[in-house]
Amino acid sequence: MTTFVLATHNAGKLAELRRILGDRLGPHELVGYDGPAPVEDGDTFEANALIKARAAAAFTGLPALADDSGIAVDALGGAPGIFSARYSQLAGGEKSDAANNAHLLASLEGVSDRTARFVCVAALADGGFEHLERGEWPGRVLTAPVGENGHGYDPVFAGEGEQRSSAQMTMAEKNAVSHRARAFGQLVEFLRRRYG
Template sequence: MQIVLATHNAHKVEELQRILGDRLGEHELVAYDGPEPVEDGDTFAANAFIKARAAAEHTGLPAIADDSGIAVDALGGAPGIYSARYAGTRDDGDNLRLLLTNLEGETDRRASFVCAAAFVLPGEGGTVEHVEESRWPGEVLTEAAGVGGFGYDPIFRPEGETRSAAELTADEKNAVSHRAQAFGALIGFVRSTLDA
């Protein structure tokens, strides 16, 4: 069975294909080419469900989606669900620079990457929905380091690491990241539901 990955973000598609690998068994992960819904939820889980529901409704197929971002303690959890559009331009570099500017002089630089991964299975007997959420704790650096990854990776140092997320190899990141944890937890539910 095909499972739609409800995102137009090419970086995220590539990362999730690496994270999930052959863990989907006989099921095939396919890209979503439908309309983007308005993400007006007030939590990561709500926005993940908005995207998964839209993809499932558009395609008639089971869909998975995530909503993720960085939550900074000193900023009351901001940018949070607004991480991708924090600077108002949807540009990773602009978002990163604004966050560094907003943390200038701040000594408490604790932060977490957060991911909510949602699954929606449409059906005549009703829709099945499930979500898993995970946090990857660390801190915001004072300047960017590394060229890997995307988004806030160059300024995020995971707890217990000496390198930024952008300095980790793709395999290292995909073994421990917020997205890897959330989708790792979700995939068991997806398999048991689709294989039942």
């Protein structure tokens, strides 16, 4: 059995990943991380995911999993992208989900092309070995927030073929199709091949 550490201080993300991965981890265990948070100064989702995984692996001595994720809007040239969590703050606003959603909607006011995608890159760092998987959930940005579930940009995003926002989906529905489910679903298949 291998114990993997998930490089996040977010207990909700750990719980979400345990639900997504379920029995697919087999005999392996996923534990939380209580070490220092590294500076995420990469310029891609891939770079930031590896920064977090490397830091957790170095601190704990365990193979570490991490992810970096956000929303990329076509009409905004892929923004907010890696700056999704701080999108409003970078424009002089506060750092909160509600402020980020309001800033995104304001940025798209009058724009007809609202295609977007949630992106998640999942990383493994184990000593000198590293591996990445990328998951994308295509869809569109709505004109107003709707729904009470989820977090981040869920209230203003509807997946491809969906009339509901991702904040109106149940956790089980979202975990079956989300960018994080896709990235970590691919990563767990790799882990099973590598670690048994």
